[in-house]
Amino acid sequence: MIIVKNILKKFTQGTTQVCAVNKVSFQVEKGKTLAIVGPSGSGKTTLLSLLAGLDRPDSGEITISEQTLSTLNEEELSHFRGTNMGIVFQQFHLMPQLTAVENVRLPLDIHGTFNAREKALKALDDVGLAKRADHLPNQLSGGECQRVAIARATVVEPQILFADEPSGNLDTETGKKISEVLFGLVRKKHMTMILVTHDLELASQCDSMIRIEGGVLH
């Protein structure tokens, strides 16, 4: 379960302060999916970065699986993220020098998990890419790269999956396929997912949706 209470995040732009997330509160039940929608610059990416522990709020509290993120130091937060969360990025962010399977096993290796290769191959199989396991990212299409990224995000079997515009860098057809893979996996593994998108069709596939504008929930 994710509980967000009154979080506030401000940035300084030049000499003025901008409130990117203003006193936002909500909660997501375990195994449910939530879409955060809003126009560009509305604060949805900032909100996602706070939820994923990639950034810290100026005030307020985020609790994930009974763990309050603000009580963790940088190292503990990294560890918590690595074992409890998976992140899918819009631009895939694969390591160019590593093959698909090596990219997928990366988080397992970071945490010293046994049978990493087998688990990674299984994750690749889950996204329908087992045959491309030994290909480098530059030998894969955009859709395939995003499947590898999804496999990498889910290989540690995280409780929560964060997806940042997962189809934003793909054509419509490929985007649809990717969303199918993503939602299929979330349901199969009973993961909680928070999805950031401005694609309302994609957002509608989630159990619930919140709209953010000017840093405030509507």
Added chain:
Amino acid sequence: MRLLSYLISELKHSHRFVLFFIFNLCIGLSGFIALDGFKSSIDHTMKKKSRQVLGADLSLSARRPLESKEVDLVFKNLPVGSVETEVVELYSMVQFPNGSTRLVKIKAVSENYPFYGGVRVRSHYEIQSNFDSLLKSNSSIWVFSELMAQGDLNIGSQLKIGEATFLVDQVIVDDTTSGMGASFAPTIYMSVDSLKKTNLIRKGSVAWHSRLYQLPPSTHLEALTESLFRKIPSQDIRLTTHTEASAQVGRLLQSLNDYLGLAAVVALFLAAVGTGFLFRSYFQRKIQEVAILVSLGLTKTQASFYYFTQIVLLGLMSVILALILSFFLVPMIHALTSEFLPFEFEYVLTLKTVIVSLFVGVFGSLFICLPFLGQLKKIQPVVLLSESIDLRATNSVTSKNSYFEYRFIFLCLPGFLMFWGLSVWQASSLVAGTVFVGAFLSAGVVLIVCGSVALKLIEKIQIRPRRWIALQWALRDLARERLTSISCFLALGLGAVLLNLIPQVQESLEYELSSPKTSKLPSLFMFDIQEDQLAIVQAVFDEAGVELTQVSPMIQSRLISVNNEEFDKGKGAGQGLSREEEREMRFRNRGFNLSYRDGLSESETLHSGQPLVGRFEESSGMIPGISMEKRFARRLNLKIGDFLKFEIEGVPVEGKIVNLRSVRWTSFQPNFFIQFQPGVLEMAPKTFIATSEAASESIKVRLQRDLVEKAPNVSIIDVTRLVEKISAVVRQMGLALQTMAILCLISGFVVIFSILSHQMEKKRWQIGLKKVLGADYKVIQRYIYLQYLILAMFSAFLGVTVSVVFSYILSQVLFESVWVFSWKAPLFSTLLIFVITLGVIFVSSKKYLRQTTKSLLNVS
């Protein structure tokens, strides 16, 4: 373990960076390691052979006959079981059977000589220490093989030395005790009794009188030497242990090694700068990957460890390669320095060299990369998200807010301290090493200040015509991207400083060591002329129609007190002294030769104070004036106004320093550290030194022959021959330095290449954007060429100017030598930077200009 395989896979993927990193560091390290290996091998050999070099454990020596009370005082303080022997060494002329003459070194030995080592004679293969046949005969001498050929001698040939004639009994082919002097004057061995027959030793003759001691093996030599040193009242008696004796043999090599060491540090520093830039480019490309890893749960500590391991691995590979390369370089250094080493040595890769190499290679690499790695803390995976701020703006380690931040400067400190430590260590001098590093820091400050001023001026330049748009862009980018321009300017400028400095200082050093072409050198230099022989010598020269010049009196004395306080003869010999302390120790623990002259000679200039004017009159009630050589005064901490009291044959003589003067020693004129005002020392026992400018070789030969016959104890140095020998040594030194300068050059190339490649990579996005906006190929090309050529040429010009100024300072402060401007080195460095800049821009810009606009814009 798996991370290690990622690390290797990443390095494999970045093979260009890995190759450049290793090549660059390896070049920088190899000179350093080879030199350290060379020095360690020599130290190793010297330690093994030190007793053989002295022929004893300890020696007591003076440039006057030792008094029996002095000899007794030392001997009774030696441990029971100690044995002594007497040795006298001096330079003298010999006359061959064919009438020709030559300067030789006479070594008169007595019973028990030597305790260790010895000579190898032609008839025996082994080194022998049995001099019985020489000691038993009053007419036998053993001569070096070199003399046999020169004098057309055979066993049994007769040689006239002083007032006696000797028979050649043995030919020496090797001598464990011979030092560098052997190459200027070959040695002749005879017994101390035989030496008396020659009548060469007279009052004031230049000769070294020694007692050598063999001590029981259990003796603690350093403690004994220290206690003896305190007990000996006179400062002109020197105690030398076998380790000090072997160190003295290699003193010339030691000085060369100090200088080569600094050149090696420069090569290493250049390599470090290049490596730093290479790593910066590499690391910037890796920032996004680090962000990904952190988003996957990698902690910053793990990320730091990951890159530290990578750097250590690269450092290790560089060290291993450099160590292998050193096996080829050491024989080269040996060949280049063989003139300065009186014995053969075997290159041993000592544990110390390996440890030093590992330390410098591994820690050096870490320290170089540390300031960039420090930016790891700033990397936030939030930048990976779709609507986050532009990666280039937030993560650039050279971006406006981060590059010059305190943290970066703080993390540069370990590298700087290492550079400073290495410089001090290589120069064996805190002062020299610090001056050296200080010069580089100042160079950096000067370059930053000048660069900032230049950029301010560039900003004000207004270029209107449309056809000059490329120049307008180039100047605008230079001025607006201020920090990037200054950092590039600083690196290129420092590269130019380092590239130019070594050849510039080398030119001055060579000029100083070789005879100055502008001044006329004497052809003969005579010493040990007794007072009663002066007229005879004058007559010989008059007869030959040659002028006897610069006749200068020389009086041996001891310095008793300075400003009525007993003169401190120093701490005595010891290990681990800096070069300055060694020099001071040598200057304190010696006798003093005095002279007197009215005014200055042509090789002297007044540095400070009043000139010595007129003759001293005792009735005036004044104190006689003393003129002192300025470096000599500095080393003994003496200044104008100090009162000095000397003792000449038991008679005290007082004087006051009234001026300090500089002496050009390479003029080969009779010059002295201490000159008295005329009217003080005329009555003191003295010998004379004189020079002559004999016109032809035949007249020189005749003069030498006549002098040996009429004044056999007078020693004559053929200055022309000596200068030839010195020139050969200088050429050899120059070659050694040039070899090290080549390493600097290669490292410098990598520095310039890395900086410009990095800059071009950064320009990639701008090129793409300009293409999108409709700029044609030629305009973009011109804009890139102009921007970097302006930057490179300005930094090269300023760097070269700074290095010329620093070479002057280094010549004056560090080497205390004449400074000459070499136009070749600045021109070469500037041209090199120009050509490399042009080459790198050509290659890189071609690569980027040919790329599609889409790929140019896709920087993330």
